Amino acid sequence: MSVGKANIVQEASIDGPFMALFPGRDDWNRARADAGLATTGHDDMHAGELETSILLHTSPHVVRDGNGTADFDASNRPHLLTLGMRGYTDTGVIGKPSLGSAAKGKAIIESLVESFNEHLQLLGGPR
Numbered sequence: 001m002s003v004g005k006a007n008i009v010q011e012a013s014i015d016g017p018f019m020a021l022f023p024g025r026d027d028w029n030r031a032r033a034d035a036g037l038a039t040t041g042h043d044d045m046h047a048g049e050l051e052t053s054i055l056l057h058t059s060p061h062v063v064r065d066g067n068g069t070a071d072f073d074a075s076n077r078p079h080l081l082t083l084g085m086r087g088y089t090d091t092g093v094i095g096k097p098s099l100g101s102a103a104k105g106k107a108i109i110e111s112l113v114e115s116f117n118e119h120l121q122l123l124g125g126p127r
Contacts, residue, residue: 006021006024009021018122018123018124019123020119020120020122020123022115022116022119023112023115023116025041027111027112027115027116028041028050029041030111030115031050031107031108031111031112031115032050032108034107034108034110034111035053035104035105035107035108035111036104036107037049037050037053037099037104037108038096038099039095039096039099042075043073043075043094043095043096044094044095044096045074045085045094045095046085046089046092046093046094046095047070047091047092047093047094047095047097048071048093048094048095048096048097048099048100049095049096049097049099049100049104050095050100050108051095051097051100052067052097052099052100052105053100053101053102053104053105053108054105054108054109055100055105056100056101056102056104056105057102057103057104057105057106057108057109058105058109060102063100067097067098067100068097068098069098070091070093070097070098071093071095071096071097071098072089072091072093072094072095073094074088074089074094077094
């Protein structure tokens with residue numbers, strides 16, 4: 001989540017209507033922990049354990065063969081904003097898709113639904 005977007009939501013909520021930016025960093029971290037993911041959000045940036053798990057649960061037909069051997073470490077990427085992901089990976093993978101599973105994907109989604117419900121309650125949604 002970018003700081004700019006978070007600031008806009010926070011400032012807009014001062015006078016209302018109340019807003020939420022979801023999922024936020026804490027929601028993702030909670031989902032990672034609830035699902036027992038081995039990777040961090042930093043090291044598992046794109047097409048890694050988290051995203052592969054969600055896709056294996058929701059749309060397994062879109063996960064390419066070979067994801068079990070597609071792990072790519074690019075945890076040191078000091079110029080990501082300048083070079084983009086192409087400066088650090090030829091395949092688009094930064095993370096460990098080999099660790100993904102449908103069971104983890106299900107747990108991630110369930111955790112995010114629970115977190116969203118908390119946000120919804122704060123916004124005055126249905127109980």
